[in-house]
Amino acid sequence: MTSSPTRPAPGPGPEAGEVIVDWFATAARDLPWRRPGVDGWAVLVSEVMLQQTPVARVEPVWREWLARWPAPSALAAASPAEVIRAWGKLGYPRRALRLREAAAAIAERHGDVVPSSVPDLEALPGIGTYTARAVACFGYGRRQPVVDTNVRRVVARLVHGRAEAANARAADLADIAALAPEDDDRAVRFSVAIMELGALVCVAGTPRCGACPVRERCAWRLAGSPAHEGPARRVQKFAGTDRQVRGRLLDVLRAASEPVDAAALEPAWDDPAQRARCLDSLLTDGLVEQTEDGLFRLPA
DNA sequence: CATTCGTGGCA
């Protein structure tokens, strides 16, 4: 083996990225925010709604939002109460407030046009490493590595031969950039394609390797599909947590057409101390406000 | 770097 000058480096090699792009051409879901003519604003709204939220739940709300607020300035002009109600049950309603704040910043500082550069996007409230790159890439066709939970899982298996992804790291961006096709146009499609592969085939539960276009190059399969080493990732509890209580309180206020008193919030949760703590945190977050006469409502 | 922050479908 000493005279093997062109021995390939470990890992699937750059052709894997090309194969994934070709797979995407036939396997991609027809999602509304991927269609031609969808602007940066619509893409930004979709990406924020999709944070930790399934596609099926986002679709109808996204359509309503874009019809109602077709530009950032329109959303910025809405009240927090309107925005929180329109957010419905997507979860993590602080996202709705931050999206409204981002819209105001875009209207004021960027001429009502969503910026296309990653630094400008990351400067907006609620827009982090992932979302900034997703908007630049999917919304504006910029060549950008885009790393979400799906991509980290695919790279963990395909490149590193591990069953599960580690925590997010800066090196993730380099990992994915190494797989991207040279051609810029294909590299842009690759960014969405590898996400799609993770969402449809290389899934968290039981991966559907039989349907995978790169199964023959996958380091994890080549290693015999070894089980995950180390401690299992802790799953967050929900029942009984402040998150559940906050959700219950917000439910009452979303349904109320007029400000309510503290007694009206009691049915939301039995424990008075936890109820009070959660109501206070909602006030701090700007998801609830108190009127002059001490009643509670969504911020007008 | 670990936690917190909603919600509901599904294996």
Place this chain on the structure above:
DNA sequence: TTGCCAAGAAT
């Protein structure tokens, strides 16, 4: 039924 988990961000 219960646990898993779904295009993260902020602190």
